[in-house]
Amino acid sequence: MQSTPAADRKGMLRAAELAVRALGHTSPNPVVGCCLVYRPGQPDERLLAEGFHRRAGDLHAEAAALAALSPEDRLLLPLATAYVTLEPCAHHGKTPPCADALVSAGIGRVVYGTEDPDPRVSGNGLRLLEAADVVVEAASLELQDWCRWINRRFLVSVEQQRPYLVLKWAQTPDGGMDAARTVEHPGPFPVSSPEAQVVVHRWRSEEDALLVGARTWDLDRPQLNARLVGGRAPRRLVLGTPSTPLPSDVTCFAKPEDALAWCHENGIRSVLVEGGASVLAYFLQAGLWDELRVLTQDRPWTPSVWAPSLPDNAQPLTGSEQTNRGFPKRLGATECRVYLRSTDLTE
Numbered sequence: 001m002q003s004t005p006a007a008d009r010k011g012m013l014r015a016a017e018l019a020v021r022a023l024g025h026t027s028p029n030p031v032v033g034c035c036l037v038y039r040p041g042q043p044d045e046r047l048l049a050e051g052f053h054r055r056a057g058d059l060h061a062e063a064a065a066l067a068a069l070s071p072e073d074r075l076l077l078p079l080a081t082a083y084v085t086l087e088p089c090a091h092h093g094k095t096p097p098c099a100d101a102l103v104s105a106g107i108g109r110v111v112y113g114t115e116d117p118d119p120r121v122s123g124n125g126l127r128l129l130e131a132a133d134v135v136v137e138a139a140s141l142e143l144q145d146w147c148r149w150i151n152r153r154f155l156v157s158v159e160q161q162r163p164y165l166v167l168k169w170a171q172t173p174d175g176g177m178d179a180a181r182t183v184e185h186p187g188p189f190p191v192s193s194p195e196a197q198v199v200v201h202r203w204r205s206e207e208d209a210l211l212v213g214a215r216t217w218d219l220d221r222p223q224l225n226a227r228l229v230g231g232r233a234p235r236r237l238v239l240g241t242p243s244t245p246l247p248s249d250v251t252c253f254a255k256p257e258d259a260l261a262w263c264h265e266n267g268i269r270s271v272l273v274e275g276g277a278s279v280l281a282y283f284l285q286a287g288l289w290d291e292l293r294v295l296t297q298d299r300p301w302t303p304s305v306w307a308p309s310l311p312d313n314a315q316p317l318t319g320s321e322q323t324n325r326g327f328p329k330r331l332g333a334t335e336c337r338v339y340l341r342s343t344d345l346t347e
């Protein structure tokens with residue numbers, strides 16, 4: 001089966017574009033996109049059908065793409081490539097195995113973005129395809145990275161048996177996080193710009209749960225929802241023992257490990273940790289983080305609580321990496337920096 005790197009890149013980029021349409025809606029499942037291309041890279045190349053996984057319980061991406069094929073185009077599958085952002089599954093879950101569906105439809109070649117670490121799949125999908133003489137290839141490294149990025153919550157959660165952890169805080173230029181609370185000035189004191197607060201609400205709507213410490217809960221009484229963007233409301237988690245009453249839908253944990261174990265058992269793939277300073281410092285020191293989002297306000301003021309320092313293995317995204325991944329660099333009077341864990345440095 002012939003193809004070209006450019007045609008494979010186009011096919012996988014399209015599959016990824018389809019996958020991200022369901023970002024934030026598929027948990028605990030991954031986002032997956034699939035497109036079926038007849039003779040990629042040849043003069044008569046043609047997109048036959050495409051599909052994506054819309055939410056847990058619905059058709060998987062491959063099944064959705066196969067269902068969208070016309071009966072005539074189905075006959076062309078032996079000369080077609082399926083571009084899938086995740087290894088096709090091999091298990092009977094809520095839906096039958098996608099690897100089987102691709103084989104019985106007669107697909108000639110499959111290019112996949114990342115392996116599926118779900119123990120029910122974990123290479124079995126690829127083996128099943130290969131055993132049926134389907135040509136199976138991994139995407140280019142660039143696109144493997146991209147597919148890993150779009151599914152980072154699912155992949156980290158399955159691999160590390162804990163939710164993907166995004167730590168977010170706002171600080172002044174010299175690293176202040178909060179001012180002294182007095183009767184006259186009880187707070188909360190918004191550190192970042194109004195524009196940044198809207199983006200934080202969008203970030204909230206993209207994760208499965210939000211977590212704050214009991215002190216932040218008591219002092220700030222945060223609503224912990226995505227009201228500024230009208231987004232999906234994540235689960236609300238509080239760490240420690242708050243002295244003010246908790247609504248029935250807020251879950252409280254004595255220790256961070258308890259919160260993470262509970263999230264894992266309940267299919268919560270990601271948590272946005274919003275503070276305060278000691279909760280953030282705990283997660284950082286324990287190495288329990290995957291992504292840091294730091295909002296730095298231009299205007300200095302007199303803080304009494306300091307933001308945590310960045311760990312040595314925090315690697316900033318470059319400006320263009322931030323843009324490509326949909327992060328702003330500036331929000332009014334606030335700068336936004338995103339850091340990932342550097343895999344080259346030992347902790």
Ligand code: AOF
Binds near residue numbers: 033058
């Ligand atoms: C695919 N294509 O589009 C998705 C896959 O509960 P189920 O039956 O939906 O199975 C969920 C598991 O299937 C999930 O943990 C992941 O391993 C895989 N998801 N696989 O081939 C898809 N969404």
Ligand code: ZN
Binds near residue numbers: 089090096098099
């Ligand atoms: Zn599947």
